[in-house]
Amino acid sequence: MINKLIAHISRFSNLTDKEIQEIRNCFHEKVIQKKEFILKAGVVSTYECFIADGCLRAFVIDEKGTEHNIRFGIENSWIGDLDSFFKQTSATYYIQALETSSLLLIDVSKLNRLMDTIQGFEHYFRIMFQYGVMSLQLRMVQELSLTAEQRYTHFIKKYPHLLQRIPQKHIASYLGITPEFLSMLRKKITSK
Amino acid sequence: MINKLIAHISRFSNLTDKEIQEIRNCFHEKVIQKKEFILKAGVVSTYECFIADGCLRAFVIDEKGTEHNIRFGIENSWIGDLDSFFKQTSATYYIQALETSSLLLIDVSKLNRLMDTIQGFEHYFRIMFQYGVMSLQLRMVQELSLTAEQRYTHFIKKYPHLLQRIPQKHIASYLGITPEFLSMLRKKITSK
DNA sequence: CGTCTATTTGAATGTACTCAAAAGCGGTGG
DNA sequence: CCACCGCTTTTGAGTACATTCAAATAGACG
Numbered sequence: 533m534i535n536k537l538i539a540h541i542s543r544f545s546n547l548t549d550k551e552i553q554e555i556r557n558c559f560h561e562k563v564i565q566k567k568e569f570i571l572k573a574g575v576v577s578t579y580e581c582f583i584a585d586g587c588l589r590a591f592v593i594d595e596k597g598t599e600h601n602i603r604f605g606i607e608n609s610w611i612g613d614l615d616s617f618f619k620q621t622s623a624t625y626y627i628q629a630l631e632t633s634s635l636l637l638i639d640v641s642k643l644n645r646l647m648d649t650i651q652g653f654e655h656y657f658r659i660m661f662q663y664g665v666m667s668l669q670l671r672m673v674q675e676l677s678l679t680a681e682q683r684y685t686h687f688i689k690k691y692p693h694l695l696q697r698i699p700q701k702h703i704a705s706y707l708g709i710t711p712e713f714l715s716m717l718r719k720k721i722t723s724k
Numbered sequence: 725m726i727n728k729l730i731a732h733i734s735r736f737s738n739l740t741d742k743e744i745q746e747i748r749n750c751f752h753e754k755v756i757q758k759k760e761f762i763l764k765a766g767v768v769s770t771y772e773c774f775i776a777d778g779c780l781r782a783f784v785i786d787e788k789g790t791e792h793n794i795r796f797g798i799e800n801s802w803i804g805d806l807d808s809f810f811k812q813t814s815a816t817y818y819i820q821a822l823e824t825s826s827l828l829l830i831d832v833s834k835l836n837r838l839m840d841t842i843q844g845f846e847h848y849f850r851i852m853f854q855y856g857v858m859s860l861q862l863r864m865v866q867e868l869s870l871t872a873e874q875r876y877t878h879f880i881k882k883y884p885h886l887l888q889r890i891p892q893k894h895i896a897s898y899l900g901i902t903p904e905f906l907s908m909l910r911k912k913i914t915s916k
Numbered sequence: 917c918g919t920c921t922a923t924t925t926g927a928a929t930g931t932a933c934t935c936a937a938a939a940g941c942g943g944t945g946g
Numbered sequence: 947c948c949a950c951c952g953c954t955t956t957t958g959a960g961t962a963c964a965t966t967c968a969a970a971t972a973g974a975c976g
Contacts, residue, residue, distance in 0.1 A: 594869040602865060614858050624865075647850070651843050654850055658839070661853030666806050668860035673794060673816070675867050676900045677786040680932070701954065708868045713932055715956050872964070893922065905964055907924050 536584040545652030558642040571627040577616035579637035586633020601706040737844030750834040763819040769808035771829035778825020793898040
């Protein structure tokens with residue numbers, strides 16, 4: 533399982549065998565069942581999480597009790613509450629498995645130590661965060677400039693594989709609309 | 725002017741004198757006048773830009789011709805079209821000065837070389853992008869979970885200094901609403 | 917002082933939400 | 947293997963939040 537992470541890092545950084553060994557030693561594996569939480573708002577996030585297999589969502593709950601999905605994570609991506617993790621403050625996000633998933637967890641002191649001692653490891657995270665900024669900016673642009681229907685159309689083009697895996701109501705929430713309204717949009721689109 | 729950048733990097737990384745010198749050599753200074761553009765959609769972004777002084781905005785123009793502000797940049801922050809810059813593809817963003825501004829520019833090959841050769845420099849960018857992801861996620865949460873009025877209220881609490889510097893219509897666009905509606909909200913808020 | 921742009925105001929409209937209820941679907945136990 | 951239960955999706959009516967368009971007012975700058 534840890535090999536998936538090593539392979540992923542190796543796509544961006546060249547690591548020596550010794551470095552790979554150091555990295556291996558810092559993670560531990562965990563399998564979580566569908567619907568289980570790895571983080572809830574209010575507690576301090578102890579782990580940052582690489583998804584070796586499966587699918588999770590990060591969401592917030594607003595004052596009215598409505599959930600809003602911030603992000604979906606699938607195999608070969610990271611998920612966590614960065615703020616809570618790096619500053620060790622209480623989390624604002626909930627993170628829940630949408631499928632039974634295999635995770636690799638690391639705590640903040642080990643992650644910081646690896647980034648300090650292995651240049652390729654920090655390089656890898658620089659790239660990950662760089663992509664993160666780019667894709668969040670793109671999503672922001674779409675949120676600001678497109679209608680709900682256009683955002684849904686983009687979503688199904690960009691993430692066709694997620695349509696099968698993720699309940700519609702969660703996609704609606706990710707797009708910033710209600711499940712009822714998404715249902716209506718789908719009807720409208722297919723009748724075209 | 726370059727000293728402001730060096731000071732900024734030094735808040736996150738310790739640099740040797742030799743490294744500082746290398747960094748200095750890779751940037752060049754530029755002053756741009758209010759309303760001038762440093763990037764327009766369609767062209768390839770040649771420079772990533774550190775703002776030593778002043779204020780700029782990054783925006784897109786949608787199919788109807790409406791502008792949407794993605795981000796404001798002030799002194800001691802970076803602005804650019806990351807996608808276009810790193811992949812050398814044509815830009816989707818326009819970047820324009822809201823005030824006469826002092827900039828420090830670097831091209832992609834020099835930036836990559838500095839990140840490869842100076843660990844502290846890549847560390848600095850890892851931190852910058854990490855903050856970038858955090859703040860964009862927070863903004864996304866607000867976009868998804870708050871009404872326009874709440875978003876405006878948050879904005880004036882978080883960026884009181886920007887209210888003085890940036891025309892209201894640009895703030896409206898940043899918040900994802902029309903200038904007319906923001907004007908109405910302001911009236912409503914002050915009458916409370 | 918005049919011109920240009922930004923902000924305000926208001927009426928009509930549209931997009932998306934709320935609430936309630938029905939229909940569909942998937943998993944589990946008998 | 948089927949029946950039932952719970953959750954998801956659909957449907958529809960009424961409503962609210964935000965937009966559009968047009969015009970008036972206010973402010974900034976040369």
